[in-house]
Amino acid sequence: MSETVDRRITRTKRAIRAALVSLIEEKGFDALSVKDITARANINRGTFYLHYKDKFDLLDQTLEEVARDIENILLEITALSGIDVVKGKLPLSIVEKLFAYFKANAPVMQALLATKGNHALQAQIKKTMWHHVFEKNRATFIKKENLLVPPEYLISYIAAAHFGVVQEWLDGGCRETPAEMARILTYITFRGPLFAAGISSPNF
Amino acid sequence: MSETVDRRITRTKRAIRAALVSLIEEKGFDALSVKDITARANINRGTFYLHYKDKFDLLDQTLEEVARDIENILLEITALSGIDVVKGKLPLSIVEKLFAYFKANAPVMQALLATKGNHALQAQIKKTMWHHVFEKNRATFIKKENLLVPPEYLISYIAAAHFGVVQEWLDGGCRETPAEMARILTYITFRGPLFAAGISSPNF
DNA sequence: TAGATATTCAACACGGAGTTGATTATCTGT
DNA sequence: ACAGATAATCAACTCCGTGTTGAATATCTA
Numbered sequence: 001m002s003e004t005v006d007r008r009i010t011r012t013k014r015a016i017r018a019a020l021v022s023l024i025e026e027k028g029f030d031a032l033s034v035k036d037i038t039a040r041a042n043i044n045r046g047t048f049y050l051h052y053k054d055k056f057d058l059l060d061q062t063l064e065e066v067a068r069d070i071e072n073i074l075l076e077i078t079a080l081s082g083i084d085v086v087k088g089k090l091p092l093s094i095v096e097k098l099f100a101y102f103k104a105n106a107p108v109m110q111a112l113l114a115t116k117g118n119h120a121l122q123a124q125i126k127k128t129m130w131h132h133v134f135e136k137n138r139a140t141f142i143k144k145e146n147l148l149v150p151p152e153y154l155i156s157y158i159a160a161a162h163f164g165v166v167q168e169w170l171d172g173g174c175r176e177t178p179a180e181m182a183r184i185l186t187y188i189t190f191r192g193p194l195f196a197a198g199i200s201s202p203n204f
Numbered sequence: 205m206s207e208t209v210d211r212r213i214t215r216t217k218r219a220i221r222a223a224l225v226s227l228i229e230e231k232g233f234d235a236l237s238v239k240d241i242t243a244r245a246n247i248n249r250g251t252f253y254l255h256y257k258d259k260f261d262l263l264d265q266t267l268e269e270v271a272r273d274i275e276n277i278l279l280e281i282t283a284l285s286g287i288d289v290v291k292g293k294l295p296l297s298i299v300e301k302l303f304a305y306f307k308a309n310a311p312v313m314q315a316l317l318a319t320k321g322n323h324a325l326q327a328q329i330k331k332t333m334w335h336h337v338f339e340k341n342r343a344t345f346i347k348k349e350n351l352l353v354p355p356e357y358l359i360s361y362i363a364a365a366h367f368g369v370v371q372e373w374l375d376g377g378c379r380e381t382p383a384e385m386a387r388i389l390t391y392i393t394f395r396g397p398l399f400a401a402g403i404s405s406p407n408f
Numbered sequence: 409t410a411g412a413t414a415t416t417c418a419a420c421a422c423g424g425a426g427t428t429g430a431t432t433a434t435c436t437g438t
Numbered sequence: 439a440c441a442g443a444t445a446a447t448c449a450a451c452t453c454c455g456t457g458t459t460g461a462a463t464a465t466c467t468a
Contacts, residue, residue: 146402160368192396198350
């Protein structure tokens, strides 16, 4: 029972969400007010407070939704591939799926990444990476004791790098295909940034 | 003439800056008001508006100052080393200096990186990297035509990755020394994240 | 020390935030 | 299609931070 949500709620939430995104694109999250949102959404201002505490709460909930989506993409794949986790085939397909998701939801992603949604998402991804790489270490080809640098920095490095590239891609209008982006990203990660820059690893 | 700044201005600006940082640490930038700042700084609220348009302007100016510092560290070194730009000696010393700066200004950096100062700084760094790596390409060992991935993504990757590691380091209380951090960071960048993870580059 | 200027102070208008209670509109389940 | 539930509207109100002003005061510089 009660798995269905009242259509009125769905409608207003959708309208609010859309208004939020367009306003973030237009004037940035800082500059927008609850009044702005409800005006653009053609919603009574009081109605907003029936669903959200304030604009920050709205942002948080939007963020959580996106975070859940991302998490699901990661889980869906890591679940399948107990065996195929070798030789970089897995990460490539993960990353490609993620890029496809980002492209499909480009406006929301752009809006969120322009706020501190960045931080929140990155923190969550780092947690997920840690969990899946080190704890239930199905990825048998990575072992914490083999690391040549502290694990927390390695994870931060990779997570932040990937987000940076995603952001650049979104800002540039998603010109490359998700598959191309996945290739680029895994290429840099697997071969190393300097190798990707056309240099054979120098001795330093 | 007039190279000296009125001491009253210096004092109030310093107080405002300090109040800003402590308040960001305490409740975050979103939640703080101009009233909060002036109260903590023991400053009349009207005085604030003599120097800043609003709290965002204050943040921007603080940000610009830090950005200038970073820029100067980068320039100071790249200026010296026309010859020694080979074999990774240069980047290591750059990065170490930067970490030292971050540690010395940890509270401000923490506060700024918790806001969208992150974005601003990252954008500026990317611009600087682009300029120094590709345009006046003194770094003769990197050539745009040799790149195996698009330059904008490579730069985004590296810049974001470095910021991610800096953030992790600051959040963890700067336990490693700047030298250690510089080693870790250049190690991952030169050898590649997966190599740093203890894997010999897999074929994918 | 004199003149300049930064700071203080009190007061003001303005606008968005968040809440409330009554009314109306719309949905859900049968 | 209907009745009951509940979501949205509307108007009104309080609260609080904002940004500005003009006059008085304090502090700096030269």
